[in-house]
Amino acid sequence: MSSASMQPLPPGVTFLAPQIPVHVFLGKRPGPTSIVQAGIHGDEIGGSHALAEWLEDGVRLEAGKLLVIPIMNPPAYRARERAAPGGLDLNRCFPGDPSAPERERRLAAQFMALVLAERPALVATLHESKKRYDPQVKPSFGQTLVYGVTPCPPVLTRVVASLNDEASPEEHWETLHYPVATSSTEVIVEATGCVGTCVETWMGFPERRRIQMQRRVVGLLLAEIGHQ
Numbered sequence: 001m002s003s004a005s006m007q008p009l010p011p012g013v014t015f016l017a018p019q020i021p022v023h024v025f026l027g028k029r030p031g032p033t034s035i036v037q038a039g040i041h042g043d044e045i046g047g048s049h050a051l052a053e054w055l056e057d058g059v060r061l062e063a064g065k066l067l068v069i070p071i072m073n074p075p076a077y078r079a080r081e082r083a084a085p086g087g088l089d090l091n092r093c094f095p096g097d098p099s100a101p102e103r104e105r106r107l108a109a110q111f112m113a114l115v116l117a118e119r120p121a122l123v124a125t126l127h128e129s130k131k132r133y134d135p136q137v138k139p140s141f142g143q144t145l146v147y148g149v150t151p152c153p154p155v156l157t158r159v160v161a162s163l164n165d166e167a168s169p170e171e172h173w174e175t176l177h178y179p180v181a182t183s184s185t186e187v188i189v190e191a192t193g194c195v196g197t198c199v200e201t202w203m204g205f206p207e208r209r210r211i212q213m214q215r216r217v218v219g220l221l222l223a224e225i226g227h228q
């Protein structure tokens with residue numbers, strides 16, 4: 001499909017070109033639209049596996065529309081590298097260019113067209129960080145919900161409060177203002193005014209626990225946006 005002609009997607013599985021599966025769900029009631037994607041960085045697997053397990057278990061949506069993209073950058077994921085071998089950092093290619101020679105810039109443009117067609121209330125991008133968050137160390141993201149606008153969207157503050165209520169102190173979460181000009185979140189929020197966040201688990205935790213945390217964050221975000 002060309003980016004210029006993209007329409008809101010029907011339920012089921014569809015594809016961005018290059019071939020990126022997009023799982024589309026409709027709730028029982030009308031409501032907001034959210035897009036949750038992971039694997040834009042191929043070595044940050046917690047979010048990709050959280051979304052894959054969620055899809056296998058069966059996504060139950062009460063209201064609205066949900067688009068799930070477990071692996072945004074498959075060659076990077078297969079290589080377990082931030083970017084595909086010889087490729088660009090996809091999260092520094094937004095808003096992209098549909099006629100660019102680089103696959104990443106074309107894919108970014110496709111994703112932007114999808115976002116503009118769907119007009120989501122929330123775009124969540126699942127990442128992981130090798131560095132535990134420390135306000136003195138920039139950059140460091142482990143266990144944060146990153147946002148690029150001020151003030152912090154209240155949804156994110158509430159989700160972090162819920163996470164800290166139920167998790168052990170060592171899994172402490174924070175909100176973090178850290179705008180990145182060409183990142184998907186930044187460009188999408190600028191273009192649509194939606195709530196945008198990068199979910200960053202700390203890679204010092206075991207993989208199984210990071211997958212659980214990613215899934216929990218997504219569940220809390222979707223509940224706050226009004227899907228449950």
Ligand SMILES: [Zn+2]
Nearest residue numbers: 041044127128
């Ligand atoms: Zn990342």
